[in-house]
Amino acid sequence: MTRIEVRGLTKRYGSETVVDDLSFAVEPGQVTGFLGPNGAGKSTTMKMITGLALPTRGSVTIGGRRYADLPVPLTEVGALLDAGAVDGHRKAYDHLLALAVSNGIPRRRVGEVLARTGLESVAGKRTGGFSLGMRQRLGIAATLLGDPRVLIFDEPVNGLDPEGIRWIRDFMRALAAEGRAVLVSSHLMSEMAQTADHLVVIGRGRLIADTSMDALVTGGGQGTVLVRTPDRAVFARRLVAAGAAVRESLESSLIVSGLSSAEIGALAATHGAVLSELTPQRASLEDAFMELTRDSVEYQEVAR
Amino acid sequence: MSFANTLHAEWIKLRSVRSTWYTLACLVVVGLGITALAASASGAGYPDLSPEDKAVWDPTSLSLRSYIVAQLVIGVLGILVVTSEFATGLMQTTLNATPRRSRLLAAKVALTTAVAVVVGEVLMVAAFTLGQLILAARDAPHASLGDPGVLPAVLGGGLYLAAIGLLAIGLGTILRSTAGALATLVGIVFIVPGFGGLFPDWLQKVLLFWPTQGGAAVLATVPDPDLPHPWLYLGGMSLGIVAVVAAGFVLFRRRDV
Numbered sequence: 001m002t003r004i005e006v007r008g009l010t011k012r013y014g015s016e017t018v019v020d021d022l023s024f025a026v027e028p029g030q031v032t033g034f035l036g037p038n039g040a041g042k043s044t045t046m047k048m049i050t051g052l053a054l055p056t057r058g059s060v061t062i063g064g065r066r067y068a069d070l071p072v073p074l075t076e077v078g079a080l081l082d083a084g085a086v087d088g089h090r091k092a093y094d095h096l097l098a099l100a101v102s103n104g105i106p107r108r109r110v111g112e113v114l115a116r117t118g119l120e121s122v123a124g125k126r127t128g129g130f131s132l133g134m135r136q137r138l139g140i141a142a143t144l145l146g147d148p149r150v151l152i153f154d155e156p157v158n159g160l161d162p163e164g165i166r167w168i169r170d171f172m173r174a175l176a177a178e179g180r181a182v183l184v185s186s187h188l189m190s191e192m193a194q195t196a197d198h199l200v201v202i203g204r205g206r207l208i209a210d211t212s213m214d215a216l217v218t219g220g221g222q223g224t225v226l227v228r229t230p231d232r233a234v235f236a237r238r239l240v241a242a243g244a245a246v247r248e249s250l251e252s253s254l255i256v257s258g259l260s261s262a263e264i265g266a267l268a269a270t271h272g273a274v275l276s277e278l279t280p281q282r283a284s285l286e287d288a289f290m291e292l293t294r295d296s297v298e299y300q301e302v303a304r
Numbered sequence: 305m306s307f308a309n310t311l312h313a314e315w316i317k318l319r320s321v322r323s324t325w326y327t328l329a330c331l332v333v334v335g336l337g338i339t340a341l342a343a344s345a346s347g348a349g350y351p352d353l354s355p356e357d358k359a360v361w362d363p364t365s366l367s368l369r370s371y372i373v374a375q376l377v378i379g380v381l382g383i384l385v386v387t388s389e390f391a392t393g394l395m396q397t398t399l400n401a402t403p404r405r406s407r408l409l410a411a412k413v414a415l416t417t418a419v420a421v422v423v424g425e426v427l428m429v430a431a432f433t434l435g436q437l438i439l440a441a442r443d444a445p446h447a448s449l450g451d452p453g454v455l456p457a458v459l460g461g462g463l464y465l466a467a468i469g470l471l472a473i474g475l476g477t478i479l480r481s482t483a484g485a486l487a488t489l490v491g492i493v494f495i496v497p498g499f500g501g502l503f504p505d506w507l508q509k510v511l512l513f514w515p516t517q518g519g520a521a522v523l524a525t526v527p528d529p530d531l532p533h534p535w536l537y538l539g540g541m542s543l544g545i546v547a548v549v550a551a552g553f554v555l556f557r558r559r560d561v
Contacts, residue, residue, distance in 0.1 A: 051403045
């Protein structure tokens with residue numbers, strides 16, 4: 001099983017620390033979302049994972065080896081860090097062919113990955129005329145050449161239209177379902193909510209959270225429960241007596257925290273209180289993310 | 305995965321952009337064009353030359369004079385092999401596929417040098433042949449490849465061009481920008497030699513090994529006592545170029561992309 005392991009990774013440019021003692025793992029068979037505001041150090045981390053940038057401290061291994069020591073890199077890791085990283089004067093087929101040949105991958109794989117990414121009809125066209133979506137597909141085609149167990153994508157849906165976003169999202173899911181380790185970065189929580197099983201959140205180069213998606217939603221968002229009852233004041237006292245924090249909300253409802261909806265229901269049954277509504281309020285992922293990264297957004301609005 | 309794979313991939317990249325072929329076409333047209341014009345004008349003027357000038361008449365050197373421009377075109381080719389990848393960002397993709405940077409750069413150097421040797425030799429032989437045909441047509445004295453000193457001059461000219469291609473790839477690797485590397489190449493090839501006369505004696509002797517400065521020595525069939533021996537010149541210049549390329553390797557291995 002091939003996994004990415006990042007240990008104590010640090011990158012400094014002069015006095016500026018871009019990545020600060022970062023440790024996490026990317027496991028096979030799931031999509032790991034790599035999330036953080038712009039400038040958090042996601043791209044730099046991904047460059048260090050694939051050996052484009054040298055860490056100031058710490059290490060990254062893929063299946064136990066450094067990227068530069070992989071004997072045939074494309075058969076182990078497919079990385080798309082920048083869809084624009086092609087020479088627009090070259091035809092799509094030739095671009096992929098050169099990459100395949102450099103790793104001793106048979107020529108027929110070029111045709112196969114072009115087919116899998118739906119680019120067969122433009123294989124003979126120069127990539128300079130490609131739309132952003134086509135370039136993303138070409139970049140993904142390149143990552144698949146060696147049928148690698150690990151895939152790394154930096155902001156793959158940036159700037160895509162809804163159809164392209166949907167395509168890439170489904171593609172990531174399919175790759176993980178095939179047992180591959182998939183690492184995808186984004187600065188949009190809503191995007192990750194649709195794709196990722198696991199989340200690694202960073203801000204200002206530091207690890208903020210390393211958690212499964214489910215745990216983030218239930219744990220991070222301080223779940224509250226909305227309660228509506230005719231004898232509001234009485235029930236509110238009973239809730240407080242049971243250890244909950246209660247505040248009044250719109251249209252004579254109560255927002256209760258510290259008790260689960262099941263516990264509140266049981267309390268109501270015990271005291272014979274009538275409830276007209278009992279609704280757990282799931283914190284949205286977006287809220288959870290904002291909560292997590294509040295202190296680490298690079299350019300924060302000045303408090304008024 | 306071997307050096308042969310890397311070399312093959314670099315060849316695919318080189319042949320699959322049109323700029324490679326445009327550059328080579330430009331090399332042939334400009335190179336032979338200059339030879340045609342120079343040989344034609346000099347051939348027509350031969351009868352009016354003084355006896356002293358007639359004594360040092362060197363039809364071989366005359367026909368190879370197009371190296372002056374050809375070296376810039378070959379330089380562009382060498383520079384682009386590296387800088388086009390930095391300009392487009394392709395270098396990231398390339399290095400993800402071939403993370404052994406020394407191997408990658410070695411493949412680029414080997415390929416570019418091989419292409420430059422072949423193209424340089426072909427151009428020099430073609431320029432010589434065309435130049436002699438034109439001189440003959442103008443009834444001026446002309447040379448043939450079998451004459452003493454002619455073959456070394458023609459082959460040496462091709463090697464000189466290949467060396468400049470190597471210098472260009474070194475500059476491209478160090479500077480990572482097409483414009484910067486080209487400006488530096490022009491400075492080295494054309495501008496520094498122009499200041500040669502202002503320098504102290506010992507530096508002027510070193511400058512004889514500077515690209516273009518002693519170039520006339522390689523292309524001449526009649527040795528000039530003031531210039532180093534052609535092979536000494538090519539060897540000395542190549543040493544300097546190897547140092548530039550070595551610096552390129554060190555920086556290429558160390559820098560983040």
